[in-house]
Amino acid sequence: MIGNYWNSAWRNLMKRKKFSFINIFGLAVGMASALLILTYVAFEFSFDKMHAKHDRIYRVQSTFYEGQVLTDYWASSSFGYGSAMQENLAGIEDYTRIASLFQPEQLVKYGELCLRENEIAYADPGFFRLFDFELLKGDRASCLSMPGQVVITERIARKYFRDEEPMGKILVFNSNIGKVSCEVTGVMKEMPSNSHIHYNFLLSYKSLPKWVQEYWYKHETYTYVLLDSRERKEEIERAFPGMAEKYKTEEALKNKTWGVRLVPLEDIHLTPQLGYEAEQKGNRSAIIALVFAAVAILVIAWINYINLTVARSMERAKEVGVRRVVGAFPQQLVGQFLFEALVMNLIAFVIAVGLVEMLLPAFNLLVGRTVSFSVWLTGYWGLSVFLLFVCGVYVSGYYPARALLRKKPIMLLKGKFQNGRSGERTRKLLVVVQYTASMILLCGTLIVFAQLNYMRRQSLGVRTDRILVVKFPGPTEGMKIKMEAMRKAIRKLPLVSKVTCSGSVPGEEVAMFLSNRRTHDALKQNRLYEMLSCDPDYMDAYGLELVAGRGFSEDYGDDVNKLVINETAARTLGYTDYESVIGEEISVETIEEPMQVIGVVKDYHQQALNRNYTPIMLFHKDKIDWIPQRYISIVMKPGDSLELVSQISEIWTTYFADSSFDYFFLDQFYDRQYRQDEAFGVLMGGFTGLAIFISCLGLWILVMFSCAVRTKEMGIRKVLGASRLNLFYQLGKDFFIPILIAIVIALPVAWFSMNAWLSHYAFRTELKAWFFLLPVVLIVMISFLTVAGQTITVIYSKPARSLRYE
Numbered sequence: 001m002i003g004n005y006w007n008s009a010w011r012n013l014m015k016r017k018k019f020s021f022i023n024i025f026g027l028a029v030g031m032a033s034a035l036l037i038l039t040y041v042a043f044e045f046s047f048d049k050m051h052a053k054h055d056r057i058y059r060v061q062s063t064f065y066e067g068q069v070l071t072d073y074w075a076s077s078s079f080g081y082g083s084a085m086q087e088n089l090a091g092i093e094d095y096t097r098i099a100s101l102f103q104p105e106q107l108v109k110y111g112e113l114c115l116r117e118n119e120i121a122y123a124d125p126g127f128f129r130l131f132d133f134e135l136l137k138g139d140r141a142s143c144l145s146m147p148g149q150v151v152i153t154e155r156i157a158r159k160y161f162r163d164e165e166p167m168g169k170i171l172v173f174n175s176n177i178g179k180v181s182c183e184v185t186g187v188m189k190e191m192p193s194n195s196h197i198h199y200n201f202l203l204s205y206k207s208l209p210k211w212v213q214e215y216w217y218k219h220e221t222y223t224y225v226l227l228d229s230r231e232r233k234e235e236i237e238r239a240f241p242g243m244a245e246k247y248k249t250e251e252a253l254k255n256k257t258w259g260v261r262l263v264p265l266e267d268i269h270l271t272p273q274l275g276y277e278a279e280q281k282g283n284r285s286a287i288i289a290l291v292f293a294a295v296a297i298l299v300i301a302w303i304n305y306i307n308l309t310v311a312r313s314m315e316r317a318k319e320v321g322v323r324r325v326v327g328a329f330p331q332q333l334v335g336q337f338l339f340e341a342l343v344m345n346l347i348a349f350v351i352a353v354g355l356v357e358m359l360l361p362a363f364n365l366l367v368g369r370t371v372s373f374s375v376w377l378t379g380y381w382g383l384s385v386f387l388l389f390v391c392g393v394y395v396s397g398y399y400p401a402r403a404l405l406r407k408k409p410i411m412l413l414k415g416k417f418q419n420g421r422s423g424e425r426t427r428k429l430l431v432v433v434q435y436t437a438s439m440i441l442l443c444g445t446l447i448v449f450a451q452l453n454y455m456r457r458q459s460l461g462v463r464t465d466r467i468l469v470v471k472f473p474g475p476t477e478g479m480k481i482k483m484e485a486m487r488k489a490i491r492k493l494p495l496v497s498k499v500t501c502s503g504s505v506p507g508e509e510v511a512m513f514l515s516n517r518r519t520h521d522a523l524k525q526n527r528l529y530e531m532l533s534c535d536p537d538y539m540d541a542y543g544l545e546l547v548a549g550r551g552f553s554e555d556y557g558d559d560v561n562k563l564v565i566n567e568t569a570a571r572t573l574g575y576t577d578y579e580s581v582i583g584e585e586i587s588v589e590t591i592e593e594p595m596q597v598i599g600v601v602k603d604y605h606q607q608a609l610n611r612n613y614t615p616i617m618l619f620h621k622d623k624i625d626w627i628p629q630r631y632i633s634i635v636m637k638p639g640d641s642l643e644l645v646s647q648i649s650e651i652w653t654t655y656f657a658d659s660s661f662d663y664f665f666l667d668q669f670y671d672r673q674y675r676q677d678e679a680f681g682v683l684m685g686g687f688t689g690l691a692i693f694i695s696c697l698g699l700w701i702l703v704m705f706s707c708a709v710r711t712k713e714m715g716i717r718k719v720l721g722a723s724r725l726n727l728f729y730q731l732g733k734d735f736f737i738p739i740l741i742a743i744v745i746a747l748p749v750a751w752f753s754m755n756a757w758l759s760h761y762a763f764r765t766e767l768k769a770w771f772f773l774l775p776v777v778l779i780v781m782i783s784f785l786t787v788a789g790q791t792i793t794v795i796y797s798k799p800a801r802s803l804r805y806e
Helices: 002-015 017-045 081-088 154-161 232-247 265-270 284-313 317-325 330-367 373-377 381-405 409-413 424-457 479-491 567-573 641-655 666-709 711-719 724-758 770-796 799-803
Strands: 057-066 069-074 092-099 106-110 113-117 120-123 135-137 149-153 170-175 178-188 201-204 222-227 257-264 467-471 496-502 513-518 527-534 546-549 562-566 585-587 595-601 616-620 631-636 663-665
Touching: 017 265, 017 284, 017 330, 017 373, 017 381, 017 666, 057 081, 057 265, 069 527, 081 092, 081 222, 081 232, 106 154, 149 154, 149 170, 154 178, 170 201, 178 201, 222 232, 232 257, 257 265, 284 330, 284 381, 284 424, 284 666, 284 724, 330 381, 330 666, 373 381, 424 666, 424 724, 424 770, 467 641, 467 666, 479 496, 479 631, 479 641, 496 527, 527 567, 562 567, 567 595, 567 616, 631 641, 641 663, 663 666, 666 724, 666 770, 724 770
Parallel strands: 120 201, 149 178, 527 616, 562 595
Antiparallel strands: 057 069, 057 222, 057 257, 092 120, 092 222, 106 113, 106 170, 135 178, 149 201, 170 178, 467 631, 467 663, 496 631, 513 527, 513 585, 546 595, 562 616, 585 595
């Protein structure tokens, strides 16, 4: 039986090669698109599931409440949370801390080689108990148990030691807390790309200064706990605030309730971005939109196959009629159609897999990931796609068979099937589904690009163009004198306009939070503010606009004890009249004497426009020495920027030969925040184009068969005096009415779904009418041209030929 099915399928495949090619091509393009999207989606959902205990591992995230109001929520926790939670709270089987926010960038030296590295963390021994990262050399139990130990990745071992044995070698780490010599006690494989944890160096937790290891007032570590049962989560969250009270030994944040949220390890990557995040997270809304796009494209491709197969079944009606007359059972006929559908789908699937393999490198470059087919081997994704494929094959084979079996054999033998109305409503419904999906995708794509354009055109309130940023050198003797001398030398270069130093630059979170309040506030209500260290030239260099008071200036001589705040910080302090905040004294955490506000700057976008304004306080670089300066910003005049980089490099070598010279251009650094949104826009645009193409391909074939069936009818209408416009209307109305219905359905769905997507942005474009009218015009025009291209031959043919057609 299978042999007969195969012979029949092959014969039908070869009989109409053009038809078969179009059918397979449409299916292959649809499958390749869906497979590419779903592989990426599976990759995003596979994050952190490579660990055997992932279902019981939770990240401890910090929350602060005033009454019932959540005022602050961070991804990080304090250095003391982990040990205190295990000691005081039931249900915690084990824990580990990863201090990657504390000195995340350091100079690493081995012999004469000195490089700046930024994927550095301090981890305690529990790291290799909770996580299953592969350790190639060293002992999992002891490699991080003592001070002065470090575990490195394979790549770092090759980078620093080449062919030498890395175990036992000494690496020197230099940061603003001093130099630390560490022995290499382990070499691990590179951490998987679908892990939110990515480090090249893991120093032992005990290598940190002793005072910070259990300190509760620095939230600069990530704490992970292993629970003995998942049901313990809520119990621990409820018990934590009470436990925290006995550790609140300082004035800072005493008015707040300290809490935690335990986030499952596997959920971290696709939850909303918080302060102090370890990675640029994925966007769950975008992922869901891509799943919709994948399913829509696949459904459109299968609908095409069904419509084309039913259209061609008109030619096979007599064949089916003869088979039924000679005794073929309905099950056999259904089996034949299902087998043919399986062959067509398998051929298309093989082609699709080949296309995806070709496109994956470019796709990975676009999304900034390392996606591969290996994700299908994890979890339920592989099974889900297999079941989806089986369902698609079944429906695309079963429906055309049933369309023929519903007719009596005598009707099929007389060739009456092609003139019947059977299945017409279903085919129209399928066209409606196709064009509804295409319309939603097209509206969504326009709105995504409109939002991207809005974010790029919106005034940032801070300068980012023509600024070269050089990273600070490692601590060295006479650092202050050398820095001032180098700054003056750079300032004298002909292409340099201004030079300023700061602890942060636009494009990244300031992240240094302190608990501050108005000194004379009777309620002593502390709030958290981001503290930005800068010199007197910072505001001028970055073009910050003053709305009240003045900025820092060396002319006054006593600005070290002063503050400049942004509008959001002024409102957080309780002021709406910015002039009245000038002169206000602020009690700043860790500072004994109050600091005075001398100026208020207009709110500016420290980060991308998907983030809201945050309260920022600018303070003089000489005031709080433990908040480091990290960047030297150089405002450039028009000219050769690379030549300027070369000149600055020479000056750098004169003063800081032991430190690596690392730089970036601020506009590029700032724009990288939009990379994920841009990739999403490109993906949506590309796959929307394919969806429309596949829909139009199907429409083209359906119109072609409709014209073929109605050739004689059109000839008679011509003889009776019908105009060409009337003939076009008669041929096209059956296709345009479903398209118009699809538009009516798609527009409100697109509006609601994209409005929900835009709600994730603090600053967003308005939904304008043309976002929906333009797709309507495009869809109607493309459909009109598709229908007109096929019908014009029939309309302009001579009636005599039409009447001889049948």
